[in-house]
Amino acid sequence: MTERTNIQALIDKAETTHTLTKDELVTLLQDRQYEAEVFAAADRVRQKYVGDEVHLRGLIEFSNRCKQNCLYCGLRRDNSKVSRYRLDMDTIIDFAVKAKSYGYRTVVLQSGEDEWFDVAKMVEIIKKIKELDLAITISVGEKSREVYQAYRDAGADRYLLRIETTDKELYEKLDPGMSWDNRMRCLYDLKELGFELGTGCLVGIPGQTIESLADDILFFKEIDADMIGVGPFIPNPDTPLADEAGGTFELSTKVMALIRLLLPDINIPATTAMESLNPEGRVLALQRGANVVMPNVTEGEYRQLYLLYPGKICVNDTPAHCRSCITGKITGIGRKVSETHGYRAKRV
Ligand code: MET
Incomplete structure (x- = not known):
């Protein structure tokens, strides 16, 4: 087979069977010539399985x-x-009330791993937010199964915990003091407890290979993740990786598009980090397989202080501005803002 025919056959296989072997994923990840075809196939699969609605999460x-x-x-x-x-707590609840007033149907509560928010405080926050009839996603890192159970019992619907990389050695090098096995334990506990499970990876971290990105994608299918967030690694000057090369927008969206092909009915965000690398990043991501956007509803000076990476977009905007800006971008490409809670479609 010619190269084009071979690549096209792999894309067709992914689009119709939603399966690829590791070698096939590596071939598609390495190819730079037919990326547009991968993106177009991911867009078709997105349209077929989750439709034109875009879910917003505050x-x-x-x-x-x-x-x-x-x-x-x-x-x-x-x-x-x-x-x-x-x-x-009052400020958190206030931001959730405002999120609801902007029309968001989900709030994502994210923080660093801050033990001041013990299980009793988190349970109280979750219960108060549930009274607002919002879906709740929690993203506060690694906890015991009992703590996850308590969040779930309090009403939390979803949990975001990226594996970041399925390469155990690389993970433990980049996350000193943390255990890859424990992170895996967390992910399987969350799934078993009935959360919609969000995970995902960084693209372009030093030491990561194309083969390991293929493993990441196969792992997401294996655990049957309900949402997958992919972020390019963007080196932060105040970290030990300051001088490393970052990930690219193109490869990040390629990984995301392949995830859409293999997990056709899941929720996939167009991530903020993608737009930090490309001014049209979220719209392009929405046209390469994504169906979710997570606008920031944190207010005031705090917005500038949550800098996982430099160049983060929208840090000087208000939540109201972001709401209308993102609506404009979504409707501008002929898509529609969803008015549902946006659970996984489960149509396969
Ligand atoms: N540290 C947690 C995690 O790894 C929370 C999000 S990262 C800012 O998931």
């Missing part, structure tokens, strides 16, 4: 304090340049 970044020391993250414990904040 993101509340409620604490930038973190006990972990991940080398790639601006909020790492050893970064003394960050001025640390922690929102009080």
